[in-house]
Amino acid sequence: MENLIAGAELLARWDVLFALLVGSIGGVAIGAIPGVGPAVAIAILLPATFSLEPIVGLTMLLGIYGSSMYGGAIPAVLINTPGTAVNALTSYDGYPMTERGEAHRAVSLAYSASFWGGIFGIICLILLSPVLAVIAPMFGSREIFLAALLGIILVILAHRGQIFAAGMLAMFGIFLQTVGLDPTTYTQRYTFGLTFLSSGINLIVVVLGLFALSQAFFLLTAPNSSPDAKPVKGNLIAGFKELLQHKRVATVASGFGVILGMIPGTGEFTAQFMSYTYAQKTSKSPDEFGKGAPEGLIASEAANNAVPAAAMIPLLALGIPGEALTAMMLSVFYVHNVIPGPQLFQNNIDLVYGLYLALILLNIIVFVFLLFSTNLMTKVIRVPTRFLGVMILILSFVGVYSLRNSLTDCMIASGFGLLGLILKRLNLPIVPIILGMVLGGIMEVKLRSAMPRLKTPFDMIDRPISFILFALIVLVIALHLRTLLKEYRAHRPDEDHEIHDTQMR
């Protein structure tokens, strides 16, 4: 309890609250504009937050992360274009409702379900913290190495139908982080004699290129469009009453969001699919799904909003990010010398609780904000896409250049921007590169520090948690091979998803 109060004290400062307010309201707007996702915004703001205190910078980024999905529901419902890729399933049932003239009902249901999912996720996080504080110190170097390895494997396998591409890109990411001076032997690795490569390839430059610049290129090379959303009339609180009739769906969907949010490499998209399928299977009127079923809308929005809180669990407790956004936040921790991981729960528990409280506040701020300003957001959606492209290009410059005032960084970022553009055009995932870089670095360091204690390879898995992790790795691969074999026998290649959650963010 005293930790909670210490956390509250950390937040009770005008600059922290201001950052939270800016982050959450900015996040809603960013989420609402199709074409700019939270990843673009976080990538651009990242270097700017380095000069702020950790709690201020983190609450701002957390604000964007947590609130963008609220905003993303607006265009999903009103114009059938998800604001962020994770709102894709919201449009399945949201837009038919708008067509029936129930836009107001759909939007208000989406907000209520998002709020439910968001708060559910945070409550789980708070309840789990004491358990985490006990378990996290049991994670030594080999456990963290195995957890990162599991993360890489899951990221690759989660891209069903694109496993080779995801594998290739994840390996490329691991390779990228090895470029430069080797930290222990001081030998050059893949620098090709170029001095600017000896300090390595900066993660933030890659992130800005792959997410922000690529999006600018993507919008600027495509024909211009200006989405038109009609204003919504009516009382938006009504949705909460309707939500209470579907408590079961909302809670189970949030549960899916929490569980999949915790597992590295899976995230919002899988959570949405699973909870949507669950809602449809257990519904009294499954035929209504896709034609404007409130349960479908609730399932998808509750699931994706429960993820951000849950995604903080592996990040804070083990220092292992599960997807691109938490990978970016990890660099904020590093810049301020706060190393997430088991020690965080022992030394900086007030920061952890401060972040939890920030998440709760964030959900309340966004919910209240949206009740009054949804129609303002419908105007924001109308920004022409090519104009947006110009703005992202100009903003990306601040991000890349302020890092260390280097023109070379701008060129490297442009190169990654082109790579990102090609990946987006081909509908191939970007996230494996980023996670490969971050998790690859963790694996290299942790394997090295685990080495002196290992006599035989079996020492790697002779502790309970490392054994469980190893068993999970084997299980995940075995299950995947089994599915492949089944599909092969059935002579039926599996369907690809039209959109991957890694796209468009």
Added chain:
Amino acid sequence: MSRVKTLQSLFKRYRRPGDIVFAWALLIVSVFLLSQIFQQAVYKPGGKLFAQPIFWPAVSLTLMTVFAAFHLLGSALSERLEGRLTEVLLWISALEYAAWFILYAAVVPVAGYLPSTLIFAVLLVIRAGFRGRVAIVSALVSALVIVVLFKTFLQVKLPAGRVYEALPDGLRQIMLTYF
């Protein structure tokens, strides 16, 4: 024949035009990088394998090459899609915007952040096809907001423009610090 067909169905996947070009490109890059492994990374005799500087580049590049080969196989075994050339030309056309970006970055230390942002915002908006007064004014206002937000308030580290040196005393100090 039937075996070939099942092999095809195993590797066939959802694609877009230009997929095979990218698949070839990445395979070539990964093979090239892998071929450089002994020149670009060191193996120290006597040390443990997992702690070798060469270990992670070797593992990642080998797997990358394998995945890239299968990715190419998957692309080659799927039916050909129309519009490959148009797609590749579009990728190349993005180079123009990359050039704008680098040029912008090169101009800022000379002309200063505020003037260059205003100029580039207007030029780029015109290049993107907008001609109306509303678009130009919005570009100017957005550029101004960006500069004030990042440089004036957040004090992000950006170099002061060399042209500011020519300004009269009082104004110069303000411009150097805030814009």
